[in-house]
Amino acid sequence: MTPNPAYVQALRESVRSAPYPNLIGMTIASLEFDRCRIDLELGEKHLQPFGIVHGGVLATLIDTATFWAGFMRLPEDAGLVNVDLKLNYLKAVVGGRLRVEGECLRAGRQISYTTASVYDAAGELVAHGTSTLMALPGKGLKLGVPKFL
Structure with a gap:
């Protein structure tokens, strides 16, 4: 199956305009x-x-990246929920831009395992985490366009 670009765009817009991602200012x-x-x-x-980025911001970014890294392989009618989230803070950050790379290491029908790394503007690793995710049949997003082509 191939992801539908219109679905991906609708999803990105949905996340961007949702209350919490909007509050934080993060984008997919x-x-x-x-x-x-x-x-x-x-x-x-x-x-x-103390003038450094709050650990909750980094945890949110890792939580978000691990979630979306595991999402696209799910059937259209399924949602996803974190079972656990583990992370390590590696370097203090005081400003600039953060980039978070999420990857699904194992995609399963029910359980998936994902990882995410947070990098500062200089490309240095500032935090890293993993998450186990569980599929929720019948809880898919309703975005008005099909997920797959």
Whole structure:
């Protein structure tokens, strides 16, 4: 099966305009089978009191990238939920742009295993995480266009 570009675009717009992603300011830059990229331009709202990016921002980015990396292989009528999320903070970040690369290492009918890495503007790894995801039959997105061509 081939992902429908119109579906991918509708999904990206749906995520961009959803309340929490909009609040954080993250966007799905690319989405395909087993991979995705999330981008975030950092601002003052992302900082904790010591002037560095809050760990919750990095956790959100890893959570989001692992989720979408596992999503495209699902049947059109299925949704997805995290079973666990594990991450490591590797370097403090104070500003700039973050790029998050998500990859599905194993896509299963019910359980998938994904990973994500967060890079700063200089391309340095600042955080890394993994997630186990569970498919939810009957909980697919209704975007008005077919998921696959």
